[in-house]
Amino acid sequence: xxxxxxxxxxxxxxxxxxxxxxxxxxxxxxxxxxxxxxxxxxxxxxxxxxxxxxxxxxxxxxxxxxxxxxxxxxxxxxxxxxxxxxxxxxxxxxxxxxxxxxxxxxxxxxxxxxxxxxxxxxxxxxxxx
Amino acid sequence: xxxxxxxxxxxxxxxxxxxxxxxxxxxxxxxxxxxxxxxxxxxxxxxxxxxxxxxxxxxxxxxxxxxxxxxxxxxxxxxxxxxxxxxxxxxxxxxxxxxxxxxxxxxxxxxxxxxxxxxxxxxxxxxxxxxxxxxxxxxxxxxxxxxxxxxxxxxxxxxxxxxxxxxxxxxxxxxxxxxxxxxxxxxxxxxxxxxxxxxxxxxxxxxxxxxxx
Ligand SMILES: Nc1nc2c(ncn2[C@@H]2O[C@H](COP(=O)(O)OP(=O)(O)OP(=O)(O)O)[C@@H](O)[C@H]2O)c(=O)[nH]1
Ligand SMILES: [Mg+2]
Numbered sequence: 001x002x003x004x005x006x007x008x009x010x011x012x013x014x015x016x017x018x019x020x021x022x023x024x025x026x027x028x029x030x031x032x033x034x035x036x037x038x039x040x041x042x043x044x045x046x047x048x049x050x051x052x053x054x055x056x057x058x059x060x061x062x063x064x065x066x067x068x069x070x071x072x073x074x075x076x077x078x079x080x081x082x083x084x085x086x087x088x089x090x091x092x093x094x095x096x097x098x099x100x101x102x103x104x105x106x107x108x109x110x111x112x113x114x115x116x117x118x119x120x121x122x123x124x125x126x127x128x129x
Numbered sequence: 130x131x132x133x134x135x136x137x138x139x140x141x142x143x144x145x146x147x148x149x150x151x152x153x154x155x156x157x158x159x160x161x162x163x164x165x166x167x168x169x170x171x172x173x174x175x176x177x178x179x180x181x182x183x184x185x186x187x188x189x190x191x192x193x194x195x196x197x198x199x200x201x202x203x204x205x206x207x208x209x210x211x212x213x214x215x216x217x218x219x220x221x222x223x224x225x226x227x228x229x230x231x232x233x234x235x236x237x238x239x240x241x242x243x244x245x246x247x248x249x250x251x252x253x254x255x256x257x258x259x260x261x262x263x264x265x266x267x268x269x270x271x272x273x274x275x276x277x278x279x280x281x282x283x284x285x286x287x288x289x290x291x292x293x294x295x296x297x298x299x300x301x302x303x304x305x306x307x308x309x310x311x312x313x314x315x316x317x318x319x320x321x322x323x324x325x326x327x328x329x330x331x332x333x334x335x336x337x338x339x340x341x342x
Contacts, residue, residue: 053281053284053285053287053289056284057285058254060222060254061250061254063223064224064247064251064254065247067223067224067243067247069226069240069244073225074225074247075222075223076222076223076277077222109223109225
C-alpha cells in the first residue's frame with residue numbers, strides 16, 4: 001500500500017491488513033484499486049470486512065483485464081464461507097444490510113497457494129517472489 | 130367487416146404480440162473451466178434445434194467468447210418453454226499461459242489463448258451482471274466443488290435473485306461424487322447428469338422447464 005515503504009532489496013513477504021474502517025466509504029473501484037495495487041506489488045492483502053458480491057464480480061473482471069504474460073497471472077482469493085444461517089436474507093439485502101463481514105485473503109496467484117480450507121481455517125503457503 | 134370491428138381486431142392482434150409473446154428468457158451456462166458447459170449447451174441445442182453451439186475441448190478455456198443460441202424450444206408435458214442459452218467462458222481468478230504449454234501449444238498460441246481467455250472471463254462476468262435472466266451452474270462432479278470461485282459466483286447469482294439450477298456433470302466417471310456438490314450448496318437443488326453420454330437429460334429438461342419456464 002501507498003505509505004508502506006519496504007526496502008527494494010528485501011525478499012520478505014509484505015502483508016497488508018486492511019481494517020473495515022479503512023474500506024468504509026470507499027467506492028467499489030477504489031477498493032478494487034487498493035487490493036490490486038497491493039497484490040501487484042506482490043503483497044498479501046487481508047480485508048477485515050470482505051467485499052459484496054457485486055464488488056467480487058467487478059474484482060474478477062478488473063483482475064482479468066490486468067493479467068499479462070510473464071508479469072501478472074491474476075489473484076488467489078479466499079474467504080471464510082458464509083455461515084449457513086445465511087445473513088444475506090432477502091429482507092437483509094433490501095435493507096442494505098448485506099453480510100460482508102467475512103475475512104478475505106487475496107494474493108498474487110503465482111505466490112500463494114491454498115493448502116487447506118474449511119469453515120474455520122484457511123491455511124495458505126506463501127512463497128517469496 | 131365494419132371499420133369498428135376491423136380496428137378492434139387489429140388492436141387485439143397488436144396487443145397479443147405485445148403481451149403474450151414475451152421474449153425468451155436468457156439462461157447463462159456458468160461454471161469453472163472444463164466443467165462441461167459447452168458439451169451441455171451443444172446437447173441441449175442439438176436435442177431441440179438440431180445444431181450445435183461451439184467446440185468442446187479437454188484443454189481449459191476452450192470457450193473464450195459468450196455464445197448465444199436463440200429460441201431453443203423445449204417441450205415438457207405438452208407445454209413449450211422457449212429460452213436463449215448462453216454458453217459462457219469458464220470463470221476463474223487467474224490465467225497462466227504456461228499451463229497451456231503443457232498441452233503441446235507453442236508459446237505464441239498459449240499467450241494468445243490466455244489473452245482471449247481473460248477477455249472471455251471479463252465478458253462472462255459482465256453478462257452475469259447485466260444480461261441473463263437465469264443461470265445453469267455446471268460443476269464437474271469429480272472435482273472439489275468447495276472452491277472460492279464457485280462460492281463467489283453462487284453468491285453473485287444469489288445476490289441478483291436469479292433462479293439457479295446446479296448441475297453435477299460427468300457422473301459417468303468413477304470418481305464422481307454428487308453428494309459432495311449437494312453438501313457444498315445445500316440451499317440449492319442439484320441435478321446430476323452426464324452431458325457427454327446424455328444420462329439423465331430428461332430430468333435436466335424437467336428442471337429447466339420448472340425453473341425457467
Ligand atoms: N466423462 C465426461 N466428460 C465430459 C462430460 N461433459 C464434458 N466432458 C468433457 O470435459 C471436457 C470439457 O468439456 P467442455 O464442454 O469443453 O467444458 P467447458 O465447461 O465448456 O470448458 P471451457 O469452455 O474451457 O470453460 C471435454 O473433454 C468434454 O468431452 C461428461 O459428462 N462426462
Ligand atoms: Mg466451453
